[in-house]
Every structure is written in C-alpha cells, then in structure tokens.
Amino acid sequence: MTERTEGEVRAVLPTDLVIRVNVTLTNDPCALCGEPTDPTGIDLYLLADKPALVCHACGFLHAPALVRLLDLASAANTFVRAEYEMSGVQADEKHS
Numbered sequence: 001m002t003e004r005t006e007g008e009v010r011a012v013l014p015t016d017l018v019i020r021v022n023v024t025l026t027n028d029p030c031a032l033c034g035e036p037t038d039p040t041g042i043d044l045y046l047l048a049d050k051p052a053l054v055c056h057a058c059g060f061l062h063a064p065a066l067v068r069l070l071d072l073a074s075a076a077n078t079f080v081r082a083e084y085e086m087s088g089v090q091a092d093e094k095h096s
C-alpha cells in the first residue's frame with residue numbers, strides 16, 4: 001500500500017462503503033459531506049472506527065455500484081409493497 005497524505009478530498013475506497021439495514025432509523029448527517037441523510041431502511045455506511053451513515057450523493061461518488069444496488073433494492077421494495085397492498089396482505093414486516 002502506498003502512503004497517502006490527507007488531501008482536501010478524503011480518500012474513500014469503494015470497499016470502505018457497505019450497505020446495511022438501518023435498524024435505528026437515524027438521520028445523522030453524512031460522514032463525508034455533513035448533509036442530512038435519508039432515514040430509510042437500507043443505507044450506505046462508511047466503515048471506520050464505527051459505522052457512519054453516508055448520503056447517496058457521496059455514495060454515488062465513491063461507490064456507484066453500491067448505490068445502484070441500493071436503488072434496485074428500494075425499487076424492488078416499493079414493487080413488492082404495492083403487490084402486497086393490491087392483494088390485501090399487510091406489508092408491515094412484523095409477522096413472525
């Protein structure tokens with residue numbers, strides 16, 4: 001690994017970002033730009049000392065493939081929810 005000095009842009013590798021289910025539904029500011037993040041069910045996190053939320057704009061900048069996956073996941077989620085509603089099934093993920 002080459003040593004890198006801290007520039008004005010924080011070096012973030014695509015592998016530093018992960019998709020996680022946001023169970024606490026926080027809307028903490030983005031760890032990279034400080035913008036408020038969307039408290040949806042599935043979010044991007046920056047793996048550091050402790051996982052920190054990352055907004056979609058920063059995620060797209062550093063790991064576009066992950067953001068596309070997130071978009072796919074939320075599109076599928078919306079689709080499934082609509083299907084459930086049409087057939088009258090309770091879509092809340094509370095059934096055990």
Ligand SMILES: [Zn+2]
Pocket residue numbers: 030031032033034035054055056057058059
């Ligand atoms: Zn950001």
